[in-house]
Amino acid sequence: MQSIRDRLENILSRLAYRAADEKAFTKLYAEAARAAADASDARKRVGVTLGPLDGTIVSIKDLFDVAGEPTTAGSLMRRTAAPAMRDATIVGRLRQAGAVIIGKTNMTEFAFTAIGDNMHYGTPGNAVHASRIPGGSSSGAGVSVGEETSEISIGSDTGGSIRIPAALNGVVGFKPTARRVPLSGAFPLSGTLDSVGPLARTVPQCAAADAVMAGEEPNELVAIPLAGLRIGIPRGVLFGDTEGEIAAAFEHCLGRIEQAGARIADLPIDDMIADLRAATKRGSIAAMEGAEVHADWLATGASVPVDPHVSGPLSRAAMLPAPVYIRALRRRAALTAAMDERLASIDVLALPTVPVTAPTIASLAEDAELRDRIEGLLLRNTQVANQFDLCAISLPMPGMKLPAGLMLVARNGHDSRLLSIAASVEGLLGG
Template structure:
């Protein structure tokens, strides 16, 4: 069996070879990672194991605090911020579980936007085709796992920021129920909607990382037989404008799941989506809460080095009156309760993670209208889980020329059951 140190050195050599054009990582912890790898190897030789993450090479999104350094959150604005006085809670828990933290991954500025581009630190090319977008906001996380420079990467998800890059880079991405994993030491976008979760090659790896970060028992969830399982299809607005190849591949997956004995039936949530869209028409909850996070520099009025795709929506949200925000929160809480009630009739919802595959970086840079439309489509399906306080996972759809994801969505707090179902769907699809 290859040592952890040897595996780490192989990855570090790959990264060193492209050091002049590194866009996936913003920081490497070379010596700390070597020390952690050596410690994991020593434990292995002694027959001691801290758990399923011991010796696993993990990267973290550049919005998690690491003691003694500024957390830049993909922005030049925070480059000279005060150093963190401690590790983020999830970083501490990962270290205690024996994880080898190799570095911080690139992200969209302040975790805003779903494309995955960053005008300050460069845009990581998609793991399948470097000319294509990685998806965001956990862009470097998706590429790192897809290309094999991390075994697991930790991201954040406010409207799809884990599942979008997972789908577009052909890996697994899990968004837990909000507040299941502590946000302490994570740079915020939206206190209401933010979740912290893993991207990895397998459901089991995601489940292990999730358990460690949530401070739960490390026993991995056993795959759950699909026979008799009730799967709801939210056909309607969430299935519109889906690329032909994605739609066909999704239906093939669904056919296999049905053949395994699952009961599949349509379950519309279009009315709930329309209701929330109406109350957030002037500003999304994420933008309004993000505007509070960034209120100081937004109010200063001086030019700042922030991507206009980020500063624009935040500036507009900052101008909205308080009742708009409170009304949106109140209605969202009522709709989350209504969604939970509706989902009692199924075990999971199934739908394409994104209706489109990754377009080229150049095509979006040259066409502002296409960029806006693409971003809307990328977020459309994933954000439902955040908006209605659910948990969700994206699994790679096999046999695609360009990666796409199958998303399973479950009720609030049903995270471990969702992971069990996803493990069996993964096995069935040949993951």
């Protein structure tokens, strides 16, 4: 059996080899990680374990506080911020569970935008094809798990920022119900919509990390038999403009799930999506809450360059009057309750995580219109789970030339059940 320290050194040497061109990580904690790995190996020798994450090599998105250093959140502006006084709650919980925290991963500036590019710290190339976008905003997280420089990576998800990079890099990404995992010590985008969750190679790894971060005892994940499960397919607007290969892979997965005894039926939700879209027409909740987070520099002007794809929407949202925001929140609350009622007749919704595979970084840099179109498509399916306060997971679909995900969505608070169903689906599809 390879020691944890040997596994860690193997990864560190791979990262050292490309240090001059490192874009997936923004910071490495080599010495602290070595100490944590050695401690885990020592526990193992005497038959002691701190649980399923003991000795797991974990990276964290560059918006989680680590005591003694500024939290840059993918921005130059935050480089001179006051150092964090203490670790983010989830970082402390991961350390207590024996996780070996190897470093901080790159992200889009202030966790805004879904492409995964960063004009300050570089854009990490996709784990499968380095010329292609990683997806965002947890870009480095998706790449590091995909290329196996982390076993688990912790990201945040406001409109799909865990599931988009998971889908595009061919890994598993889990967005828990909002407020299941504490946000303290995580640099915010939208207090209403932000969720903290894991990306990993398997569903059980995601479940173990989620339990630790939620402050629960990580129990053995028991797969729920698929026979008799009710799966709703939200055909309609969420299935438009889907690449042929993704549509075919999705239907193939559905066929396999149905053969295993699940009951599959269409469950339309287009009316609710249209209703929420109308309620947030003048400004999205994420942009309006983000504008409050960044109100000071938006008012005075930024002292350093900020990505215009970030500053533009935030500036526009900052101009909106309070009633627009309050009405959007009130309408969302009513629609969230209505969605919960509609989903009561099924166990999970199933749909493609993203309707497109990763385009090249160069193609989007050269064509602003294409970039906007791709960004809209990347966010379209995933953001439904944030907007209606649901939990969701993306699983890699087999047989794809470029990765894409199968997304399963469940009701608010049904996280454990969703993970158990996802484990069964992963087993069936050969995860």
